Amino acid sequence: MKRTSTRLADGREILYFDADDGAARAVVPDPRPLDASADSCEVRRDPLLGDAVVIASHRQGRTYHPPVDACPLCPSTEGRASEVPAPDYDVVVFENRFPSLAGDNGRCEVICFTPDHRTSFAELDEERAALVLAAWTDRTAELGARAGVRQVYCFENRGAEIGVTLAHPHGQIYAFPFITPRTTRMLATVAAHRARTGANLFDEVLAAERAEGTRIVLEGEHWSAFVPYAARWPYEVHLYPHRRTADLTTLDDAARAEFPGLYLELLRRFDRLFAAAAPTPYVSAWHQAPVAGEGRADFALHLELFTVRRTADKLKYLAGTESGMEAYMNDVRPEDAAARLREVASR
Template identity: 55%
Template sequence: MKRTVATLADGREIIYFDHPGAPDRVTPDPRALDPVSTASQIRHDPVLDEWVIVASHRQNRTFLPPADQCPLCPSRGDRHTEIPSPDYDVVVFENRFPSLSTHAAGGEVPGLPELVESAPGLGRCEVVCFTSDHSAAFATLSPAHARLVVDAWADRTTELAALPGVAQVFCFENRGAAIGVTLSHPHGQIYAYPFVPPKTRQMLANAATHAERTGRNLFADVLAGERETGARVVTATEHWTAFVPAAARWPVEVHLYPHRRVPDIPALSDAERDDFTHVYLDVLRRLDALYDQPLPYVSAWHQAPTGPGREHAYLHLQVTSIQRSADKLKYLAGSEAAMGAFITDVLPEDVASRLRDIGS
């Protein structure tokens, strides 16, 4: 992998990840840009014991521009984008409209109740462009190119986890207008949180309880149970298993687990990274074939936090979709949105069977 670091016109970092032999990517950014906002803050909800990120400057971020004005395409001719180079393989850069910032200074909020703590939204938000091809998708990448993305995730996880105050690194992709994507170019994001998010806290607390009771790892036992029954396994290889969880919340939900317990993406071996690209591309292509159309989804890496709870973590990827049929979406209504109690309209076993049949 060829790694090149440069700086954008407003001081943000940009990193090119290219296949060996690629040309040099250091191209000046001629744009005149306003300074990046440092107003991000976090506020603590004492009732739920959760931190909420407040980033009001994001209201004016770029929203669904036409393809010929895409800010994630390479810069060519007189059109200058977020990527100054005229081409790239994979590129990562600091978000121009970050939810969290290493320079955040928005912590002091007058008039808050005594019970509500606030602090600057310290952290970092990055954009990961999977390819320079605007019309592509992760599912259309070659295994070699997908492996380059995995290596970029690993690189950024290592660097961001080392930043002062970062509690967890979250790599993810939002895909499709139905999910709320504001840029159609194939890309993902990475958040370096200053706190451990609620879902991770709950999972690790449950894993700690399970370990105390059984002496075993919760995630490893879940994987072993799914592999043993096989009823919801979509596909499996030497190093990975993809399955629909028995208590799936979403109409389409697939989890991908490595067979070896590791805390995060950097800990994956070369063989495990190579194997992942084949399994993941296979799963994504099955998902697109499910309704014979691109499936909107959220693809979320669950990595270990940098501090307490790391000993119970088990790296895995969750892909979820709100598409409950070819022409219907699942909306989070009363029970889900207000109470967090999910009601699913489809049997997980049926979804797994349909996804298996697509690949047969």
């Protein structure tokens, strides 16, 4: 892999990741007359729950469902300059023009998986998926080393049903100045289990799913994917490396090599769930340990993938119990979801 860093017209960083480490990447200047990037993000703390909440009012003006010929994530062409000045790329990462977090309050980056606007992650080949994994790892290491950053979160939202406003295949990378509420709850549960039993709860969950088997979706030599016992979403899969590790930077070479093929198969199965309504909208989220501090050694890197679609013509909306009280009600039995995801395996 070759990484090339440069700047956009308003000072934001952009990084090109090329699969060929000997590739000659010509740095193309950004010709747009952009003002210096500005933001008004603020982190506030909920006094009752203790959760951090980000206030980012400037994001009201962000780009919203542009036509294909005005996509800001496609490579630039003659007469049309985008967020990516180069005429082509393999994988590219750049600071978000409309960030939720910036300056002392962290950083938000966009990662484009391919220059092809009309494809998806599931349609990438294994070499490109491996390059995306390398880019995620690079950003986790670099952002995690920044002063004030507590946790790095790599994720992809796909589909208008999820709320995506740009159709180009892309994800985001957030460097949080706080540990996210979901991770905070995981850490507390894992710490309590360690104090009570002396064992690691992540290890026990993975071992139990592999031994019981009914919720396993697919399994490799170094990874297992399963529908969790208490899944919140109609179709939800958790993907764990067999060797527990805190984050992407410490993932071993064997697991790193196996991941692309296994992850692509998982995404393709999601698209086959509702063939008449493909592509399936989803959220794909890497859960990583905080960059430092108590609890990091016991945390297990894993990916959580879920869709808001429950049938070909029905979506799972968060009802009052879920959005108001965080008490989830799932319409699909986890064991049935796992069986269906096994049925749609590649032949």
